[in-house]
Amino acid sequence: MKKRYFISALLLSIGLLSCKKETTQTAPLAMPYKVIEIEKSNSTLLAEYPASLEGITDIDIRAKVDGYIEKIYVREGQEVKKGQLLFKLETQTATQEAGAAKAKVAAAQVEVSRLKPLVERNIISDVQLETAKANLASAKSTYQSILAKINYATIKSPVNGIVGTLPLRLGSYVSSQTEEPLTRISDVSTIYAYFSVNEKQQLDIMMNAEGKTFQQKINNMPAVNLILSNGMEYEQKGKIETFSGQANSQTGSFNVRASIPNATKLLRSGGSGTIQIPTYLKDVIVIPQNATLEMQDKRIALVVDKQNKVKAVPIKVRAVSGGEFFVVDSGLNTNDKILIEGVGIVTEGTAIIPELVNYASIITPAKK
Template identity: 80%
Template structure:
């Protein structure tokens, strides 16, 4: 009877222990995963830029004088040769009249001496002296006339008038520090920006062409995002890279040009250049399928035993903030978790629920649009 009781008690304890173990074993939870594949996309690299016209010419006085008239206004469009300013020339006009009179007197003297020399009444020396005096008088007169002409200041190019810091009555000279204004030819706008060596290599190595110049020529057209966040209506073209990197910053200076027929863009403005890079057959994943841990980007992958494995990846952001291009860390058909990221720990056994990769990409794209 005692042996039977002990057997029953042992059986009860064994069943109880079995139930206890069942309670502590966590259930295998289902999580959605996608098997990554390769596709095509376009990356946009962005660089802050400053805007300048084809030419920005400081307008300065060549002669001394007071500003008598201002014929233009700030922001006005002007043509080459158009009158901008006129300096006071009253004194110069008086000097010109006196110089002109001296020219006339010197000419009379020459005319008087010529027949006397021809009749050998006087020597040639007197006539040559008179001719020299005439030439000197003409030179003085022409110099004063040029001074008067310089007092009428004209635009050297077609362009837009800048600020007008000086007003009527201001005294100016060729030594005045501040220019009268600046004329900017903005029919084409140059956007100047810089990039580091790695960025320069990434762009040029992905460009089509054998030589460096051929790669620049065949680079895709670039966008300009204006300071108000709007994209400029015309695309631009990268024209030049600096011949060598700046030894202080390690950066390359780059220039892109944009047509500006409507004169919307002005010198001194700012914006952001977007350079597209077309990538073919690359792995693209949703950004929300990744974790950032310290200085690493992590993706959770379901291995062949359906256990979660944390995989570090190197990525580049796709425009729109929804996707990453994976440069290193994943290979085609790897199954990555797209839910439970940040919750599921490494080594956890899961039940993968495969979701179509194209469906995820399309739904993300619709969310962006």
């Protein structure tokens, strides 16, 4: 009997130990993850807008008279000065016409000179003299018109600028009705960047600008950045100069123009880029973008509560300069601890061992 009790007690002890061991093995262990404690700081928001680039002036060069292109004095992309020769049209026919017209002027002048003394001696009436004078004026007008035509055949640049494409070649026939221009001269000493903003964006921009009147706000707006089509930031800052007076009735957007210095002539008309408008913010919550998740059109941050458990919290954010940070408009408060490691891996309700990382060391690149 004693032996039987001993065996039963032994089996019960083994069973309890086995259950305890199994429970220990299945309980999840808390893992260490890095967290930051939210503080407020200063930052800069960058709003980006696709822009088209144009010179101060882009002038189509067209022929004023009919003729064949006899000479081309410039090449595509060449920098030219105001008054510099661009093209010369064939003037042989016009030159012959000018010779004939000049001869008619001389003949008309002779006739006037012949009739003057006859009128003075009352041999003939002054009607004949007046008719001769009218013929002389007509001959001179015709001659001057032909000379102007010859002058128009020599085409000069109306401004300082850069020569555009040259679609026509030597021998091409052109006239004032030719659809395609001979070329285009672009003054690119300053480049205009044109872009559009919607009504909400326009209000956000102007309400954050200093000044009482609309024009004062434009004058006080910060310098803007131009991101080139290759992704590089242009070395010179731009300045917003104008907003359109009213929204486009079809798109609801406002047209905006920014001017950008272009002394090196790197920027050319017809180019494209992206305008960045900065907004400087004080005492805002900034967090790394990679400390958030996007779930069902919502932005989520993982907050660590007092029991060191992870909780998913919806937040509203705006992008910060550089694309690595968010400004949090709602959802987080100072002193909240959020996960910055294991985001996307750690699930809600998981207990962790928080490893506190200095907030400033993480957010410093976003501060301005």
